[in-house]
Amino acid sequence: MNTLPQQLANGLLLGSMYGLIAIGYTMVYGIVQLINFAHGEIFMTGAFGAFTVYFYILPDGVSMAVAVPLMLVGGGIVAILIAVGAERFAYRPLRGAPRLAPLITAIGLSLALQEVVRNFYPGADRAVAFPGLDATHEIGSVTIKDADIFLIVAAIICMSALAFFVRKSRTGRAMQATAQDPDTAQLMGIDTNRIIVIAFAIGGFFAAVAAVAYGLKYGNIDYRMGFLMGLKAFTAAVLGGIGNIYGAMLGGLVLGVAETLASAYIDGIPGMDKLGGQSWANVWAFALLIIVLLVRPQGLLGERVADRA
Amino acid sequence: MIVRRSMVILTSVMATGALTLTACGSRDDKGGDSDNGGGTTLTIGVDAPLSGENSTTGLGIQYGAQIAVDDANKNKLVPGVTFKLKAFDDKAQPATGQSNATAITGDKTAVGAVGPLNSGVAQSMQQVFASANMVEISPSNTNPALTQGKDWQTAKKRPYKTYFRTATTDELQGSFAADYAYNGLKKKKVFVVDDKQTYGAGLAKIFNEQFKKLGGSVVGTDHVNTGDKDFGSLVTKIKTSKADLVYYGGQYDESSLITKQMKDGGVKIPLFGGDGMFASTYIETAGAASEGDLATAVGVPADTLPAAKTFIETYKSKGYKGDYGAYGAYSYDAATAIIKAVKAAVDANGGKVPSDINALRSSVVDGVQKSDFEGISGKVSFDEYGDTTNKQLTVYQVTKGAWKAVKTGTAS
Numbered sequence: 109m110n111t112l113p114q115q116l117a118n119g120l121l122l123g124s125m126y127g128l129i130a131i132g133y134t135m136v137y138g139i140v141q142l143i144n145f146a147h148g149e150i151f152m153t154g155a156f157g158a159f160t161v162y163f164y165i166l167p168d169g170v171s172m173a174v175a176v177p178l179m180l181v182g183g184g185i186v187a188i189l190i191a192v193g194a195e196r197f198a199y200r201p202l203r204g205a206p207r208l209a210p211l212i213t214a215i216g217l218s219l220a221l222q223e224v225v226r227n228f229y230p231g232a233d234r235a236v237a238f239p240g241l242d243a244t245h246e247i248g249s250v251t252i253k254d255a256d257i258f259l260i261v262a263a264i265i266c267m268s269a270l271a272f273f274v275r276k277s278r279t280g281r282a283m284q285a286t287a288q289d290p291d292t293a294q295l296m297g298i299d300t301n302r303i304i305v306i307a308f309a310i311g312g313f314f315a316a317v318a319a320v321a322y323g324l325k326y327g328n329i330d331y332r333m334g335f336l337m338g339l340k341a342f343t344a345a346v347l348g349g350i351g352n353i354y355g356a357m358l359g360g361l362v363l364g365v366a367e368t369l370a371s372a373y374i375d376g377i378p379g380m381d382k383l384g385g386q387s388w389a390n391v392w393a394f395a396l397l398i399i400v401l402l403v404r405p406q407g408l409l410g411e412r413v414a415d416r417a
Numbered sequence: 418m419i420v421r422r423s424m425v426i427l428t429s430v431m432a433t434g435a436l437t438l439t440a441c442g443s444r445d446d447k448g449g450d451s452d453n454g455g456g457t458t459l460t461i462g463v464d465a466p467l468s469g470e471n472s473t474t475g476l477g478i479q480y481g482a483q484i485a486v487d488d489a490n491k492n493k494l495v496p497g498v499t500f501k502l503k504a505f506d507d508k509a510q511p512a513t514g515q516s517n518a519t520a521i522t523g524d525k526t527a528v529g530a531v532g533p534l535n536s537g538v539a540q541s542m543q544q545v546f547a548s549a550n551m552v553e554i555s556p557s558n559t560n561p562a563l564t565q566g567k568d569w570q571t572a573k574k575r576p577y578k579t580y581f582r583t584a585t586t587d588e589l590q591g592s593f594a595a596d597y598a599y600n601g602l603k604k605k606k607v608f609v610v611d612d613k614q615t616y617g618a619g620l621a622k623i624f625n626e627q628f629k630k631l632g633g634s635v636v637g638t639d640h641v642n643t644g645d646k647d648f649g650s651l652v653t654k655i656k657t658s659k660a661d662l663v664y665y666g667g668q669y670d671e672s673s674l675i676t677k678q679m680k681d682g683g684v685k686i687p688l689f690g691g692d693g694m695f696a697s698t699y700i701e702t703a704g705a706a707s708e709g710d711l712a713t714a715v716g717v718p719a720d721t722l723p724a725a726k727t728f729i730e731t732y733k734s735k736g737y738k739g740d741y742g743a744y745g746a747y748s749y750d751a752a753t754a755i756i757k758a759v760k761a762a763v764d765a766n767g768g769k770v771p772s773d774i775n776a777l778r779s780s781v782v783d784g785v786q787k788s789d790f791e792g793i794s795g796k797v798s799f800d801e802y803g804d805t806t807n808k809q810l811t812v813y814q815v816t817k818g819a820w821k822a823v824k825t826g827t828a829s
């Protein structure tokens with residue numbers, strides 16, 4: 109049996125999730141040059157927001173076709189509130205400060221959010237069972253389940269909508285202008301604070317979409333789920349060219365596929381049996397990042413905005 | 418400027434807060450053997466993961482020991498001595514376990530410790546207890562090297578005379594599982610996965626060797642990282658290997674995800690693991706995918722032990738969190754062994770608690786070595802390596818959403 113189609117599907121699915129989260133890193137970086145390390149935790153709170161809707165608000169036995177859109181709304185609201193709140197209360201006061209100050213703040217915020225969820229969300233000190241979409245489909249030699257279809261469809265819709273928004277809408281163009289030069293943009297009458305808030309909100313919403321997909325796919329969520337996913341998504345953003353929204357999605361897909369293929373096939377290469385398998389997936393993923401950055405320091409697609417002098 | 422000043426204020430508030438918390442944490446460490454009642458309070462430490470991964474089982478250990486301490490106090494097992502349990506959360510991290518061990522040995526009223534849950538954590542704690550000459554009894558560590566030295570397969574040598582366990586070893590558990598897989602389940606092709614930790618890798622290795630020795634074939638192996646969530650690639654590999662069983666050495670955090678993703682990916686074969694995944698959380702997390710999966714656990718099921726009946730009733734009536742099923746009874750017996758050793762030391766001292774804590778600790782170590790009593794999990798006594806002489810094991814299978822014992826036996 110040829111496993112390549114299945115492994116590619118596995119990789120693309122994982123990569124779509126990385127890509128959705130990476131959007132948040134890349135948009136915020138593109139506009140305020142801040143690496144929002146708390147973004148992984150915004151993803152995590154999105155998952156808990158969606159779970160709250162499912163478990164505490166919706167009646168038992170509600171159809172998933174009804175539940176999933178409402179969970180997206182619930183998760184989205186929580187993630188957006190936290191992302192925008194973080195911007196307003198943690199990052200905006202530090203806008204003029206040296207780069208390190210907001211970075212450290214982001215790391216602190218990330219730890220704080222984890223601990224808040226762990227301590228105050230009922231039952232969150234260990235994995236929480238999330239409703240799954242587990243019906244499977246066979247397409248040729250590839251097995252995928254409903255949650256995977258949700259993830260792919262959601263990723264495509266979100267990306268198309270974002271591309272359209274950034275290119276065509278007035279706010280989107282204002283966003284591009286702010287990314288190129290915030291001071292001039294402000295002089296031209298653009299409310300840059302509003303643009304920054306919108307960037308955080310979009311990133312938060314995309315993270316919440318990814319979080320719902322994560323819960324539906326893996327069937328459980330926990331307070332630490334954002335750490336590794338955030339790190340991988342950040343890697344994806346850098347891989348694709350941080351600041352570039354298309355790069356984030358491409359970086360996510362490349363990272364997901366590379367990781368999956370490495371863990372599937374490297375141990376089959378003669379002499380490499382000790383360097384393959386699931387446990388080496390992360391090593392190969394980061395090795396890929398290093399190689400790409402050596403050859404193309406600006407990432408696969410490069411930063412789209414003009415570099416500031 | 419305003420921004421800067423508010424940052425300074427914030428920082429100082431946080432620093433003050435942190436210092437205050439630290440002060441709270443260390444307040445208990447000073448000595449003071451006696452309270453106002455004229456009796457003596459002695460502390461037994463318990464170390465297990467009480468939050469995060471493995472915490473379901475970890476809390477079972479904490480409250481198992483708690484009930485033993487409460488029983489001893491209620492029955493005045495050692496006249497004039499009140500026992501106090503002090504719980505430490507190691508978060509399944511070796512480094513945290515080590516600092517907890519230091520805190521326990523630093524407490525001048527502490528006479529012994531129960532725990533930890535994880536073999537990997539135990540490795541980092543053993544030396545600390547050995548230096549303080551304080552007894553440490555784990556209700557659940559199963560890695561053979563902990564008691565029999567790293568060359569346990571060829572030359573057994575006990576590394577620390579203060580370390581004991583009421584659980585049996587992976588050598589027996591892995592062989593028992595291999596035997597059941599080959600002869601009981603009639604499985605011939607197995608895919609072996611482990612999490613590279615002391616416990617998981619050790620168990621998987623023993624299973625692997627024993628399964629091949631019996632005549633089965635190992636059609637593939639892989640390793641995962643603790644904390645991994647996506648096992649899509651692994652599942653595809655298992656699918657192509659045509660294995661009829663997956664053996665997993667590790668904890669339920671990963672194995673529950675693996676089994677779920679396996680069944681979702683159309684690989685309808687059971688997953689078999691060790692006592693690290695024998696917890697109700699495994700079934701809760703994996704849901705219907707866990708049906709038919711198997712796990713070995715040390716000892717016999719707590720529910721079938723006649724002596725454990727009161728223990729289970731107490732556990733339930735107190736509303737304790739966690740799961741007593743796996744190690745609660747072993748934890749109870751571990752704490753009881755320490756308490757009985759204290760009693761022996763007090764009796765030998767003419768009914769008085771030895772005033773020198775180091776002398777007391779030393780005689781407790783000797784006392785535990787000589788343990789010989791009927792505990793709630795069976796007979797409690799230790800061999801020359803500190804291993805339990807109770808070598809019973811049970812295979813459990815998930816049946817209708819609950820672990821059900823399918824075979825109990827004594828490992829050979």
